[in-house]
Amino acid sequence: MASTEEEKPIDQVLLYPIQLSDRIREVANNAATFHAECTEVGNQTNRINYMLRSVVRFSGSMYERPVRRIAADVSKNLKRALTLVRKCRRRNILRRVVTIVTRADFLKIRSLLEASIGDMIWLLSIFDYDEGGGSIELSLPSIASNDPVLAWVWSFIAAIQFGPLSDRIEAATELASLAQDNDRNKKVIAEEGGVVPLLKLLNHASPPDAQIAAATALVHLANSQERVCLIVEELDIQILVQVLEESPMRVQIWVANLVARLAEQNHSLTAIYRMQNVIRPLVTLLSRNSFVDVRIDKDIEMNSKSNQRRDLSSLSSSSYSKHSSQGGNRKRERDGDNPVVEHKLKISCAEALWMLVSNSKALDCFEDIRILTETKALLCLATLIAKEPGELQFNCLMVIMEITAAAESVDNLRTAFRTNYQATKAVVDQLLRVIKELDMPSLQLPAIRSIGSLARTFPSRETRVISPLVERLSHANQDVATEAAISLGKFTCPENFVCSVQSKAIIEFDGVPPLMRLLRSGGRPQIHGLILLCYLAMHAGDSEALEDARVLTALEGAHRTAAAQHSKLKELLPQAIHRLEIYRAGAHPHIQSYGR
Known part of the structure; x- marks a missing residue:
């Protein structure tokens, strides 16, 4: 199976347009018609060929994403140019009649080649740091004319990889600014390979300003699982x-x-x-x-x-x-x-x-x-x-x-x-x-x-934690009151080996009245209030405070409502009611106990 363009080595990616440009020059030199136009196409192709070979010099340490994109676009334009100049070779009359070439065709090809020349000039400008010509290039190559962010991202990433320290810091800061703007920019930065050079700039050996710029950019990028996974893989x-x-x-x-x-x-x-x-x-x-x-x-x-x-x-x-x-x-x-x-x-x-x-x-x-x-x-x-x-x-x-x-x-x-x-x-x-x-x-x-x-x-003697929670059952904020009921429920649940002592402590700290008020709120507060009441009834059912507050009546009413459909209450309500009925029957022998 043939390799995709992304999998090909960069030398092979550049070799193809170089071979195309060599072939165009050869064919253009032998044109039988439109000789002047073919010569102009050949001259443009010579410039592209020279710049392609210049790019090859950087292949050992090259930011490949823009090279692959631009090389593919240049190759497409060169193929169209080769098709046109081939039509100008010496042919018989019939082929010349069938294959009609106009000056408008040459104008279009020359425009495309001029765009490719502009792209190649831009590409060289972001790599040529060794010659003193490299800089953060904010001009737009024609390939990115409809997406200026792409060109900026390419420039900034290249600067981080190959530029002097001042340019690396500036480029990382600009990437951070782009990433902060919107998620689309973040996606472009990640897709165009910005993560790895930013991580390298973050290295502890870098100056503080460089580290801050790199870390800031990475923080803005790290707002989705996909990009975070990419960062973690390379980190x-x-x-x-x-x-x-x-x-x-x-x-x-x-x-x-x-x-x-x-x-x-x-x-x-x-x-x-x-x-x-x-x-x-x-x-x-x-x-x-x-x-x-x-x-x-x-x-x-x-x-x-x-x-x-x-x-x-x-x-x-x-x-x-x-x-x-x-x-x-x-x-x-x-x-x-x-x-x-x-x-x-x-x-x-x-x-x-x-x-x-x-x-x-x-x-x-x-x-x-x-x-x-x-x-x-x-x-x-x-x-x-x-x-x-x-x-x-x-x-x-x-x-x-x-x-x-x-x-x-x-x-x-x-x-x-x-x-x-x-x-x-x-x-x-x-x-x-x-x-x-x-x-x-x-x-x-x-x-x-x-x-x-x-x-x-907490041991049984540690009741100092109970009082503040009981006080919060009366809090005006229902979330706080509900959370207090949930926490107290963990003190009084059967899994807690001191649940009986803690249940009695809650009652002694006058926790029943605010708990009964919590039931009237309905919804989540009511559910957790009922669960706590059930635990209190199961572990301290003989308390007069429960009888005075008519907890049994409240639990029996809840048992007949939708609240009883809660998975935990389905089990707890019958147990709590039964326990209260037993104590009630013991205190008042004339009352028949529950279940008889």
Whole structure:
């Protein structure tokens, strides 16, 4: 099977139009009619032939996309020229009558060849850096006259590959600007091979301005799974690690943003495993100039049960020391940055960790989360939640929410949240502070979900987490009230071995009245309110608070409505009603118990 044009070596792609132009010159020199016109076509062809051979000089280090497109277009025009000049060879009278050639035909061919000459001049202009003639060429070759973006993209990519440093930075900045405009430009940049040169420019050995320009362009490109997969395929993760460890903070901000976008859009298990290497430098940057008690690492070591866990903890400690003690010009430049830049860096690092952890949880790939629970990351996150309001606080809460959600279902992760661990205490304290003191649903929601995810880690004596959740059942924001009911449901569900104690605590904290009010909202609040009421009835059915609030009547009414069709309530409602009937019959012997 013949190779497609895209699969042919570039030398073969250029050889074909060169051979065509050689043949045209030979035929034009022997023309019997329209000799002057054929001579002019031959002269144009000579120019094209010379420029094609000049392009061959760059074949060892060439940006091939425009070469292939222009060579194909030039070949098409040369074939039409060859067909025309062949008609002017010496023929018999009959052939001359049948094959009619006019000057208009030559005018059209000359116009096409002139366009090809313009394309070739443009093509040479974007490659000829060694001769001092190369530059970012913003003129339009005729082949891209209907799509100027294509010509600009070709110019910028070529400049990044072969231009001097100043041109590479300018070209990457221009690609970033184009990518920011619309998705069509992003698609053109990716299809025309812009990803690989941008990744090379991102290398930690490049100057900071070059790294920022490349990272900015890649961030704008990374807004679709298709383009992110292309970036990840070509990406050397170690480059990101080195940039996060060694580059100035203004570079690290954009690289952390890139990590966040790659993790957000990419759903490849292999890519997630590769991205694990960036977690430690992200945590190191997040804890920069923040008070983080080093005893947490010792605490983890003392409570770990495997050599692997101890090795991870030691590696974290040594890695942190290494990054904290790095010297040289880059460190001095980082230290010279102002607190505003450092704050932006932490926002970006926290978002990157959030996206990495969220993606890992979705793929049931918990290694990223385990690394975070076995380093000083939890204590760092708690410290930032306490000290840094705004976007950074929100991002840190989202990281905690994702980590605790994973720990809820994975025993090995849940053990990292034992309540006697310093990091766990710090995290829980901050989550409760957010729930109680910050009346902002955007912050309260992840905090409430996190406490609910940790429900099975709290012993029976740890009832201090119950009261703030009960208070939120009365919140004006229905999402907050509903989330509080969901979290309390995790404290009272049968899977929680202290469910009875926690159920009684909820009732003691006067949780029944706001819960009954929540039922009147209908929809999602009603469903989760009913589930929590069922658990309370099953584990504390003898409570007078339940009887005073007429919970049995409410559950019997719900049992006859559409709410009972909820899969969980189908099972819970009959059990809860039966339990309340038993206690009611015991307290009032004259009342027949349910089911008799």
